[in-house]
Amino acid sequence: MVSAEPDEDALSDLPALPKRASTAEYAAETLRRQIADGKLRPGTQLREGAIATAFSISRNTVREAFRLLAHKRLVEHALHRGVYVREVSAAEVRELYATRRLVQPLGIDAALRDPDCVAALGERVEAGATAAAEDDWDAAGTANIDFHRVMMAGCGSDHVTAMFEQVLAELRLAFLLTTDHKGLHAPFVGANHQLLALLAAGDRDGAQAGLQRYLLDAERIVLSLLHPDPTA
Numbered sequence: 457m458v459s460a461e462p463d464e465d466a467l468s469d470l471p472a473l474p475k476r477a478s479t480a481e482y483a484a485e486t487l488r489r490q491i492a493d494g495k496l497r498p499g500t501q502l503r504e505g506a507i508a509t510a511f512s513i514s515r516n517t518v519r520e521a522f523r524l525l526a527h528k529r530l531v532e533h534a535l536h537r538g539v540y541v542r543e544v545s546a547a548e549v550r551e552l553y554a555t556r557r558l559v560q561p562l563g564i565d566a567a568l569r570d571p572d573c574v575a576a577l578g579e580r581v582e583a584g585a586t587a588a589a590e591d592d593w594d595a596a597g598t599a600n601i602d603f604h605r606v607m608m609a610g611c612g613s614d615h616v617t618a619m620f621e622q623v624l625a626e627l628r629l630a631f632l633l634t635t636d637h638k639g640l641h642a643p644f645v646g647a648n649h650q651l652l653a654l655l656a657a658g659d660r661d662g663a664q665a666g667l668q669r670y671l672l673d674a675e676r677i678v679l680s681l682l683h684p685d686p687t688a
Contacts, residue, residue: 469495470510480520483511487521491530491541492625494594494632498543502531529626544630546679552627553675557668559608559620564663566610567655573610574655577603581648588645593637600641601628603648627678634681643677644670 470490487507490496508518522539525531532542544552567573584599601624608620634640647670654663 470507479513480517480524483507483513483517483521484524486511487525488528488530488625491632492628496541497632498541498629500541501537502539502541504539528622530629542629543633544626546683548626549630549678549682550675552623552630553671553678555623557671559616559623560604560667560671561664562611562616563604563607564655564660564667566612567607568658568660568663570610573606574652576606577648577652577655580606581652584645584648588642591638593641596645597631597637597641600644600648630678630682634678636681640677640681643673647673 470486487496487502496502502522504515504518504522507513507521508515511518522531522533526533526539530542531539533539567577580599580603584596584603587593587595587599605620605624609617611617631640647666651663651666651670654666
């Protein structure tokens with residue numbers, strides 16, 4: 457569903473592309489980062505002319521960038537209305553978490569085989585705890601995402617990594633629809649610490665069970681924030 461008005465200020469503030477980098481790939485990556493950082497929010501219209509001017513590229517190049525972003529399911533074309541940053545539905549959130557429950561156990565096994573991975577996960581847990589103590593919930597959310605990204609990167613598979621990055625990108629769109637960042641991220645600062653402790657102890661069964669509880673809780677929290685119960 458398209459709901460947000462065109463955000464001309466956000467488009468006018470797009471950073472310039474490096475010289476000799478005026479390609480669809482660079483433009484798409486720059487827009488992707490703007491979306492991931494919440495500067496171009498779900499529902500925002502991406503005006504072809506404004507982006508072409510901001511990047512000093514042709515409209516054809518902008519259209520190719522849109523095609524690349526659509527392939528990554530970050531934007532959508534509304535018939536006769538233009539291109540918008542995509543809004544993720546509740547059904548899609550459920551599908552994304554179902555995918556995570558299938559795939560992320562591979563990351564648990566990978567981490568158990570690699571002490572360096574466990575150490576890197578510990579750094580992300582510490583970063584999340586520091587951000588929470590400073591009441592910086594955006595940084596806490598970034599640390600949380602990085603925790604799971606590092607875990608899956610331990611699988612050593614480019615295909616698994618690419619697929620998981622796609623899942624994270626779409627979930628980020630859902631996160632951007634919420635305004636309660638503390639409510640979204642606070643429960644998982646401690647949950648990440650618990651997962652880390654199980655991995656450090658070599659407790660595979662405990663870590664796998666903990667991961668499944670974690671993802672079920674995350675799905676419930678995200679859905680409750682996107683669609684609050686009016687009777688609650």
